[in-house]
Amino acid sequence: MIRLRDIERYYRNGLRKAWVLNQINLDIKEGEFVTVMGPSGAGKSTLLNIIGMLEEPSGGEYFFFDEPVHKFNERRRSDLHKAYMGFVFQAYHLIDDLTVYENIETPLLYRNVKGKERKSMVAEILDRFNIVAKKGLFPEQLSGGQQQLVGVARAVISKPRLLLADEPTGNLHTKQGDQIMELFQELNEEGVTIIQVTHSERNASFGTRVIELVDGNVRSDEQIRQPAGQGDAPKGVPNGK
Amino acid sequence: MIGNYLKVAARNLLKYRLYSGINVLGLTLGLSLVLMILLYLQFEYSYDSWHAQKERLYRVSILSHGEDAEGEETHVFTPPIGPDMQAEFPEVQAYTRFSTEQPAYLSYKEEALQVDEIHYADTSFFTLFNFQWLSGDAETALARPNTVVLTVPLARRLFGSEDPMGKLVFLDNQQQFEVTGLTAAPPANSHLQFEALLSFSTLYQDSERYMGWNGGNQYITYLLLAENIIPTQLEEKLPTFMWRHINEDLKPYGVQLEARLQPLPDIHLWHDPDSTALRTRLLAFGGIGLLILIIAGVNFVNLATARASWRAREVGVRKVLGASRGALIRQFMGEALLLVLIATGLAFLFTEAFAPVYGKLIGKTFVPSGIFDAQTALALIGVLVMVSLLAGWYPAFFVSRLQAVKALKGGATGKNKQGLRNALLVIQFAISAGLIACTLVIFQQLQYTLHKRLGFEQEGIVVLPLVGKEVQSKQAALKQELLSIQGVEGVAALSEVPGQGLTRNGYIPEGHKESLLFHAIDVDENFLDVFGLELARGRFFGRARPADEQAVLINESLARQLNWAEPIGKKIIRNGEHPVIGVAKDFHFASLHHSIGPLIITQQPWNGRYHRLALKARTGNWERTLSDIRSRWEAVLPQAPFDFQFLDASIAQQYENERRFQEAFLCFSILSILIALMGVLGLSALAIQQRTKEVGIRKVMGASAANIIALFSKGFLRMVGIAMGIGFPLAWYFMQRWLQGYAYSNGIDWWVFPLAGALTLLVAFLTVALRAIGVATKNPVEALRYE
Numbered sequence A: 001m002i003r004l005r006d007i008e009r010y011y012r013n014g015l016r017k018a019w020v021l022n023q024i025n026l027d028i029k030e031g032e033f034v035t036v037m038g039p040s041g042a043g044k045s046t047l048l049n050i051i052g053m054l055e056e057p058s059g060g061e062y063f064f065f066d067e068p069v070h071k072f073n074e075r076r077r078s079d080l081h082k083a084y085m086g087f088v089f090q091a092y093h094l095i096d097d098l099t100v101y102e103n104i105e106t107p108l109l110y111r112n113v114k115g116k117e118r119k120s121m122v123a124e125i126l127d128r129f130n131i132v133a134k135k136g137l138f139p140e141q142l143s144g145g146q147q148q149l150v151g152v153a154r155a156v157i158s159k160p161r162l163l164l165a166d167e168p169t170g171n172l173h174t175k176q177g178d179q180i181m182e183l184f185q186e187l188n189e190e191g192v193t194i195i196q197v198t199h200s201e202r203n204a205s206f207g208t209r210v211i212e213l214v215d216g217n218v219r220s221d222e223q224i225r226q227p228a229g230q231g232d233a234p235k236g237v238p239n240g241k
Numbered sequence B: 001m002i003g004n005y006l007k008v009a010a011r012n013l014l015k016y017r018l019y020s021g022i023n024v025l026g027l028t029l030g031l032s033l034v035l036m037i038l039l040y041l042q043f044e045y046s047y048d049s050w051h052a053q054k055e056r057l058y059r060v061s062i063l064s065h066g067e068d069a070e071g072e073e074t075h076v077f078t079p080p081i082g083p084d085m086q087a088e089f090p091e092v093q094a095y096t097r098f099s100t101e102q103p104a105y106l107s108y109k110e111e112a113l114q115v116d117e118i119h120y121a122d123t124s125f126f127t128l129f130n131f132q133w134l135s136g137d138a139e140t141a142l143a144r145p146n147t148v149v150l151t152v153p154l155a156r157r158l159f160g161s162e163d164p165m166g167k168l169v170f171l172d173n174q175q176q177f178e179v180t181g182l183t184a185a186p187p188a189n190s191h192l193q194f195e196a197l198l199s200f201s202t203l204y205q206d207s208e209r210y211m212g213w214n215g216g217n218q219y220i221t222y223l224l225l226a227e228n229i230i231p232t233q234l235e236e237k238l239p240t241f242m243w244r245h246i247n248e249d250l251k252p253y254g255v256q257l258e259a260r261l262q263p264l265p266d267i268h269l270w271h272d273p274d275s276t277a278l279r280t281r282l283l284a285f286g287g288i289g290l291l292i293l294i295i296a297g298v299n300f301v302n303l304a305t306a307r308a309s310w311r312a313r314e315v316g317v318r319k320v321l322g323a324s325r326g327a328l329i330r331q332f333m334g335e336a337l338l339l340v341l342i343a344t345g346l347a348f349l350f351t352e353a354f355a356p357v358y359g360k361l362i363g364k365t366f367v368p369s370g371i372f373d374a375q376t377a378l379a380l381i382g383v384l385v386m387v388s389l390l391a392g393w394y395p396a397f398f399v400s401r402l403q404a405v406k407a408l409k410g411g412a413t414g415k416n417k418q419g420l421r422n423a424l425l426v427i428q429f430a431i432s433a434g435l436i437a438c439t440l441v442i443f444q445q446l447q448y449t450l451h452k453r454l455g456f457e458q459e460g461i462v463v464l465p466l467v468g469k470e471v472q473s474k475q476a477a478l479k480q481e482l483l484s485i486q487g488v489e490g491v492a493a494l495s496e497v498p499g500q501g502l503t504r505n506g507y508i509p510e511g512h513k514e515s516l517l518f519h520a521i522d523v524d525e526n527f528l529d530v531f532g533l534e535l536a537r538g539r540f541f542g543r544a545r546p547a548d549e550q551a552v553l554i555n556e557s558l559a560r561q562l563n564w565a566e567p568i569g570k571k572i573i574r575n576g577e578h579p580v581i582g583v584a585k586d587f588h589f590a591s592l593h594h595s596i597g598p599l600i601i602t603q604q605p606w607n608g609r610y611h612r613l614a615l616k617a618r619t620g621n622w623e624r625t626l627s628d629i630r631s632r633w634e635a636v637l638p639q640a641p642f643d644f645q646f647l648d649a650s651i652a653q654q655y656e657n658e659r660r661f662q663e664a665f666l667c668f669s670i671l672s673i674l675i676a677l678m679g680v681l682g683l684s685a686l687a688i689q690q691r692t693k694e695v696g697i698r699k700v701m702g703a704s705a706a707n708i709i710a711l712f713s714k715g716f717l718r719m720v721g722i723a724m725g726i727g728f729p730l731a732w733y734f735m736q737r738w739l740q741g742y743a744y745s746n747g748i749d750w751w752v753f754p755l756a757g758a759l760t761l762l763v764a765f766l767t768v769a770l771r772a773i774g775v776a777t778k779n780p781v782e783a784l785r786y787e
């Protein structure tokens, strides 16, 4: 699904270049649940953003389903992003002026899903995440755990084939964190590929593979479990084009 | 999708009340002012445009070329030019004449009214022009001699509830006229104004009237050209026509008259005595409207961008969720459009509500629904589209270009955009500072004109108009009566009142072969004392000196023009020889727009009758003096209504338009400054909101409230400084040009710009500081908690 070749990222600091990512080579297959770990400042978020097409690498090649993303213009990248990916943030990043329902609905609006279908999709996800009672509330009226639940619901409503999560439990206590992780596992079993960044060993144990990043280099990469849907036909066909 | 945008937009409006309040209010105010200005411009441009045949109607004007280079252009001429043109040119389909007004009395039974706008007109008047006809036959009403058409308001005053049709009214208690028609009062946007029209044929029965080509210039001629006639082609034939009829006879006098055609719709804007001033006014109003639009638009754009960067995080999230740039641009445009729509709606309501007040301010009566005419509506739609695009496009474009990741980190308040916002702010302040300076200059000039010494007494002089032959013939008796009133120091009879301009006649001074145009005033021997005039040399008319009857005085300007070192004893010829017996010191007999022209003072009024009495009184009780004057008047002239004016008031009256203009300009510029300040207030509020945390930290580190206020004010004040550097030179340039319209002015006083600068700085500082004080005096812990 994902093939990174010599991906690098640096910032110019005066005349010198400050390297954040150093020639990263990485292959991720569909159905994997990958955890990226490493010390603060190692470049984890940067890597995730590059995979999520929110940021451009300074060099190297990025193939997504064998398509050369590094050659695409912004529009095609954003189309790919829209078609395949969901994003979960450490800081939740819900839109303050929208209710829970509207926050979850927003990705569908940008994918031109018709009203009726949209309604039933939102209803279904509210039901599944057990937040039906909260649908009329605004983000500031929710606890952190609830907000992140909404964040995940919003990330998966468009049935993405790749879910990217940057420290999704960073602001939550253990019990809330586990709830999110169990949800991720469930989604992964349904066929969604997941890449998460975390500092927590406990969270990493929910996944199938752990990559350790130090100073912009992959220090280690080990498979800790067999991916659930390995070999099966991909599930969760994304909506839209 | 649109529903979602609207929802977000509406919530945003409510959530950020200060921001949206300022934005909507500023735009509403701006649009209202622009609407009102449009309303006014539309009014002035609509003059005479409602006549069905306006494209084919022309007024004849006469330009005299004489020895003194270019003469003045006038449309008041002799009666036969119209009929002769129609007879000789197939291009001229019809003509109508309209006499200049001379106030007269109309009476019916016991009721006698002074009518100011009473004119003689040909019966074709109502077929050429489309005045609203209410009763009688428009085509023949003025055909017979001694017929009159009344406007309804006058008819009602004269007849009450009686039906005026067919009734007989008296003109100046002498001639009888039959009422043959009723019309509505002419609309305000008509350059032709009348209360009563007498049939032109009546004039031909009066043997005293001179109705030939040479003399009796009291008539305005309008032509209806045949269809598809190009007026310049007709104009080309006019020189030979004029030669045959008059110029050949005028040749020995060195005067030649050139006839021209003035298109009817152009008359108000280009050929009225006030046209030049009017066009200046229109330009000023149009200009200020444009400036207001710029200010309001800049506000809107500035606030929207400031807010947009405030919303960078939302934009980042939306991008991650799949929003395309187009979608984001649409969202921001939509929000801008919503605000603009709300503001427009409010502006219309506002304008509707304030149209009457506004009309009073600038001295016009507006029908508010006049805004809805096609032309104005189109202009308005253009304006709105422009504002929405401008206001929506920039933030939409800017924000949507943000990188999602940067936006999410919140580090997206880019410096470059701050630069543009500052540039716009500087423009705004430059406009405001310039307007303040202009207002001060206009104010200063008006004060100057109102208080300038005119060279004669204005105070304590009461002018009594003498209307009609009967009243005029009792002038001497009336004067005698008035002199016996206590406190009355003198009474003078005169043809016209100085201060408001005097008519001109042709004279041939000694040593010249050709006639020259001089202003003339006919007065009696009391004139000098009553008006407190001074003589430069010679003497004034003596009491009971019959030899003086033919004598004249001239003013210094005329002596200078003729290069007469010793004018006393020289002769001036017009209907006989007139020896000069004295030279009066120059005085301003016209408004200060005009420099003092050559003047002749005679003792021989036209037809031997004076048209006014001027009475000088020193009294502590004007009420009593006026009632005395009235009772003497009524004793001598029981039939004639009593009317009076104070000279100083009627001189001030001629600056009325300017005073109104100044007031309106003042209002507009104050409001536009207010709008600009609202923008600054909004921006500083946003800036402060964004920097609340910084303020908290600074205070923890020991910054005083004054430090904090300085922190926020410095940037704004520097911009105001730059703005003044731009605004003041422009203001100076335009005001210099405006002052050229006055023959007399003080120039621009030195204090204008320092004062304008101080005012601008003060207001700008207060706006920013008030907001900053709020934050600066808050407990720092509170400020930090919210981050």
Ligand SMILES: Nc1ncnc2c1ncn2[C@@H]1O[C@H](COP(=O)(O)OP(=O)(O)OP(=O)(O)O)[C@@H](O)[C@H]1O
Pocket (backbone or CB within 6 Å): A011, A018, A020, A038, A039, A040, A041, A042, A043, A044, A045, A046, A047
């Ligand atoms: N705009 C920037 N300019 C310069 N350096 C940057 C910029 N953004 C990020 N960096 C640097 O890139 C490096 C990697 O950042 P990144 O956010 O990927 O780290 P991380 O591994 O996610 O750390 P954490 O665990 O703290 O979230 C950091 O050292 C940071 O200083």
Ligand SMILES: [Mg+2]
Pocket (backbone or CB within 6 Å): A044, A045, A046, A166
């Ligand atoms: Mg990180």
